[in-house]
Amino acid sequence: MQIEDSLGPFIQTLNERSFWIEVSNMKELTNRELSSLAYKKVKEMILSNQLRPGEKIVQDKLATTLGISRTPLRTALQMLESEYLVESIPRRGVVVRKLSNEKMVEIYDCRIALESTAVRRFTQIATKDKIERVKRFFSDFIKQSNIDVEKYQIEDIKFHDYIITNCGNSFLGKLFQQSNLLLCINQIGLVRPAHETLPEHLKIINAIDDGDCNLAVELTKDHLLKSKDLITRKL
Amino acid sequence: MQIEDSLGPFIQTLNERSFWIEVSNMKELTNRELSSLAYKKVKEMILSNQLRPGEKIVQDKLATTLGISRTPLRTALQMLESEYLVESIPRRGVVVRKLSNEKMVEIYDCRIALESTAVRRFTQIATKDKIERVKRFFSDFIKQSNIDVEKYQIEDIKFHDYIITNCGNSFLGKLFQQSNLLLCINQIGLVRPAHETLPEHLKIINAIDDGDCNLAVELTKDHLLKSKDLITRKL
DNA sequence: TTTATTAATTTTGTATACGGTATACAGTAT
DNA sequence: ATACTGTATACCGTATACAAAATTAATAAA
Known part of the structure; x- marks a missing residue:
C-alpha cells in the first residue's frame, strides 16, 4: 500500500499530466466541498498512477489519508465508478480499473x-x-x-x-x-x-x-x- | 407531493413499461441490498412517470416511504444522476430531469x-x-x-x-x-x-x-x- | 508439510446524530 | 401595499456508531 507515502509529496508530484485533468475533464461540484475534494483527489491519484490499476482501495485508510470521513469518499468513489475508473464489487470493496x-x-x-x-x-x-x-x-x-x-x-x-x-x-x-x-x-x-x-x-x-x-x-x-x-x- | 399516495398501489400500477426496464436495462447490484433496491424502485418510479420530470425528490420522505434510511437512497440517487435521470443541485436537493x-x-x-x-x-x-x-x-x-x-x-x-x-x-x-x-x-x-x-x-x-x-x-x-x-x- | 476448521481482525454497508445552510413566513418599516 | 429583515423550520452534507460479511491468522488434524 503506497497511499500514505504518496500523499505527502502529492502536491509536488503533480505533473503536467494532472493539469489537463484539472482543466479539461473535472466535474464541477462547487459547495459539495468534501465529496468534491475527494472526487478530484482520487481521480488525480488514479490518472497520475499513484493509485495503480488493479489496486484495491481501502476506504478507511484513504479517507483518513485525505482527512475526511468515509461518507464523502464513498460518494466520490461512486462517481468514479460511473466514469469507469474504478470497479465496485459488492461486499468486497472497490478496485482501480485495469483496461485490457x-x-x-x-x-x-x-x-x-x-x-x-x-x-x-x-x-x-x-x-x-x-x-x-x-x-x-x-x-x-x-x-x-x-x-x-x-x-x-x-x-x-x-x-x-x-x-x-x-x-x-x-x-x-x-x-x-x-x-x-x-x-x-x-x-x-x-x-x-x-x-x-x-x-x-x-x-x-x-x-x-x-x-x-x-x-x-x-x-x-x-x-x-x-x-x-x-x-x-x-x- | 404524491410519493406517499403512489407507493401504495405501486406494485399494481407497474405496467408492462416497467417490465422491460427491469429486464433490459437495470444495473446489476446484487448484495448491495438496500442501495440496489432503492435504485430499482426510484428508477422505475421515474420511468413510469410516478416521479414526474421537474419534481423535487425530498430524501427524507422518499427514504421513509421506501422503508430505508437516507444513506442507501442517496447512493441510489447518485447512480441515477450519472445516468442522467435526475439532477443534483448542491445544497438544494435532487430533481427529476426534464429533457428538452x-x-x-x-x-x-x-x-x-x-x-x-x-x-x-x-x-x-x-x-x-x-x-x-x-x-x-x-x-x-x-x-x-x-x-x-x-x-x-x-x-x-x-x-x-x-x-x-x-x-x-x-x-x-x-x-x-x-x-x-x-x-x-x-x-x-x-x-x-x-x-x-x-x-x-x-x-x-x-x-x-x-x-x-x-x-x-x-x-x-x-x-x-x-x-x-x-x-x-x-x- | 499440507489441509481443514475455527477464531480474530479487518472492512464493508447501513442507520443515526449533528451542524450548517437555505427557504418560508411573519412582523416591521418604508 | 410593498419591501425588508429576523426568526423558525426544513433539509442537506458529513461524521460516527454498529452489525454483518469477508479476509486473515491460528490452531488442529491428516
Missing part, C-alpha cells in the same frame, strides 16, 4: 463513431476564433525537430477534447466525460509516436479550416483507426 | 453514431440463433391490422437494445445503459406511429439476415434520422 487491450479496442470503436459526428458538426458550425484556437494546439510542435512527448500528449488530448466539447452537442460531450473516453486510453501513454500522428492532426485541422467536413470526418476516422489497429495487433 | 427537445435531438445524433457501429458489428458476427431471435421481435405485429401501441413500444426498445448488447462491444453497451440513451427518449412515448416504423424495422432485420451490413447501417441511420427530424421540426 480488448476494452481499449472497444473504446476506440466508440470514439470513431462519436468523434466522426463531432468533427462533422464542429466543421459545420465552428466560428473563426474557434478554428484559430484549433490551429494553435500543435503550432509549437511544427517547428521542433525533437518533440516533447509529455507536452504533445497533453495537446493531443486537448485537441480532441476541444472538438468534442465545441461541436454543439453537449450530450455527446457528457458521454465522453462520463466514461473518460479520452483519458482512460492514456493509461498506456501515447499509442503511436508523435512524428506519425502530428501530420494527421495537421491534415484534420486543414480540412476543418477549409470547411470540408466530409474530408475532416474521413481523416479523423483514419487517424483513430490506425491507433486502434495497432492495439488490435497486440491481442 | 434540443437534448432529444442531441441524443438522437449520438444514437445514430453508436447504433450504426452496433448494427454493422452485429450483422458481421451474429449467429443463427441471434438472428432468429431478432426476427421474432416484430413477428406478432406483422399479421395484426391494429397494432397494440403499448406492446409495440416495448418491442421497439427491446429490438434496439438487443442489437446493442449483442454487437460484441460491451463498452458501447455500457455507454447506452449508463446514459439511458434508449429509455429517456420515451419520456414522450412513441415518436412516430408504428405503421410507419414497423416496415423500417423489418427492412433492417432483412438486411441483417442477408448479412448486408452496409445496407443495415444505412437503414438504421435513416430510421433514426426520421425520428430525429420530426423532433427537430418541433424546435
